[in-house]
Amino acid sequence: MAKDPVRVLVTGAAGQIGYALVPMIARGVMLGPDQPVILHMLDIPPAAESLNGVKMELIDAAFPLLKGVVATTDVVEACTGVNIAVMVGGFPRKEGMERKDVMSKNVSIYKGQASALEKYAAANCKVLVVANPANTNALILKEFAPSIPGKNITCLTRLDHNRALGQIAERLNIQVSDVKNVIIWGNHSSTQYPDVNHATVKTPAGEKPARELVADDDWLKGEFITTVQQRGAAIIKARKLSSALSAASAACDHIRDWVLGTPEGTWVSMGVYSDGSYNVPAGLIYSFPVTCRDGEWTIVQGLPIDEFSRKKMDATAEELTEEKALAYSCLS
Ligand SMILES: NC(=O)C1=CN([C@@H]2O[C@H](COP(=O)(O)OP(=O)(O)OC[C@H]3O[C@@H](n4cnc5c(N)ncnc54)[C@H](O)[C@@H]3O)[C@@H](O)[C@H]2O)C=CC1
Numbered sequence: 001m002a003k004d005p006v007r008v009l010v011t012g013a014a015g016q017i018g019y020a021l022v023p024m025i026a027r028g029v030m031l032g033p034d035q036p037v038i039l040h041m042l043d044i045p046p047a048a049e050s051l052n053g054v055k056m057e058l059i060d061a062a063f064p065l066l067k068g069v070v071a072t073t074d075v076v077e078a079c080t081g082v083n084i085a086v087m088v089g090g091f092p093r094k095e096g097m098e099r100k101d102v103m104s105k106n107v108s109i110y111k112g113q114a115s116a117l118e119k120y121a122a123a124n125c126k127v128l129v130v131a132n133p134a135n136t137n138a139l140i141l142k143e144f145a146p147s148i149p150g151k152n153i154t155c156l157t158r159l160d161h162n163r164a165l166g167q168i169a170e171r172l173n174i175q176v177s178d179v180k181n182v183i184i185w186g187n188h189s190s191t192q193y194p195d196v197n198h199a200t201v202k203t204p205a206g207e208k209p210a211r212e213l214v215a216d217d218d219w220l221k222g223e224f225i226t227t228v229q230q231r232g233a234a235i236i237k238a239r240k241l242s243s244a245l246s247a248a249s250a251a252c253d254h255i256r257d258w259v260l261g262t263p264e265g266t267w268v269s270m271g272v273y274s275d276g277s278y279n280v281p282a283g284l285i286y287s288f289p290v291t292c293r294d295g296e297w298t299i300v301q302g303l304p305i306d307e308f309s310r311k312k313m314d315a316t317a318e319e320l321t322e323e324k325a326l327a328y329s330c331l332s
């Protein structure tokens with residue numbers, strides 16, 4: 001029997017990530033090849049004409065899974081009945097800026113849209129915040145939408161996770177699909193901690209620790225970490241625009257694994273509210289290793305944390321605590 005369509009909201013849909021993301025959703029990349037979707041696309045009035053152009057192209061692409069398109073500048077219409085909300089709307093940083101430099105413009109958007117989601121989205125709507133500063137926008141959304149279960153509000157660090165997989169694969173000259181279980185801890189910012197201590201690589205002789213195969217601790221503790229931390233800035237420098245296709249792809253990975261589950265033996269990184277696991281201050285939206293099953297994420301427990309990792313995990317938590325205070329000062 002055909003499945004009922006799932007309503008997926010993309011805010012900022014006329015922007016560059018939106019333009020890469022909506023065709024992926026309509027093709028089944030996010031929710032699977034047998035899951036019909038209805039796309040809800042929100043943008044602001046100055047982008048209305050462009051948003052309508054995206055709608056025209058979606059019609060022209062004749063996607064078999066796409067059962068409807070709502071393109072609107074009305075936040076209530078956009079949020080009504082949505083099962084999944086991918087929050088991309090906001091302003092991207094430009095060369096030379098840190099992601100928190102767009103804080104004052106973006107957090108107020110998230111405060112406002114929290115209420116609309118709370119009132120009009122489907123019960124149990126899953127929310128993914130992509131717009132920067134992603135963790136803090138998600139935190140604000142969570143705090144101003146108290147009736148949405150905290151577990152349903154997440155932010156995107158899967159792009160960083162995928163970047164870390166990509167760097168290991170490039171270094172070892174192997175397929176990225178043979179690398180797994182890197183971790184991004186903390187903030188989607190330059191203080192994030194990409195951790196390979198538990199990552200493994202599939203080899204003809206079985207799974208081996210990535211650290212052992214790379215066999216270069218200086219690189220793993222130095223250039224590897226800074227490359228992943230700074231990758232967003234490197235893309236902006238090269239493209240004069242921030243990452244879009246990789247961000248859209250990572251957003252699909254995040255939702256797909258959350259809804260359909262992570263493969264056995266594999267974890268992924270998601271920005272989720274901290275319950276105090278790994279001594280991360282409770283209540284922050286912090287990136288952890290998670291497994292997903294039956295539409296729920298669970299933080300992977302019990303991983304040994306060495307002193308090097310501890311310091312980096314604490315530093316990024318501290319930045320998130322500061323960002324939270326800054327966000328509230330922007331809102332007042
Ligand atoms: N978490 C992550 O891994 C990543 C996050 N980002 C962030 O994603 C966001 C979007 O990036 P791009 O698509 O490149 O930017 P963009 O500027 O191309 O598109 C953003 C869109 O949001 C719209 N918008 C602004 N205010 C809005 C509101 N109140 N409601 C609905 N829409 C609104 C704009 O009109 C624009 O169409 C930025 O904040 C960027 O920094 C980008 C890459 C990766």
Ligand SMILES: O=C([O-])CC(=O)C(=O)O
Pocket residue numbers: 092093099132159231232233235242243
């Ligand atoms: O770096 C930026 O501003 C855009 C972004 O979040 C990323 O590419 O990771």
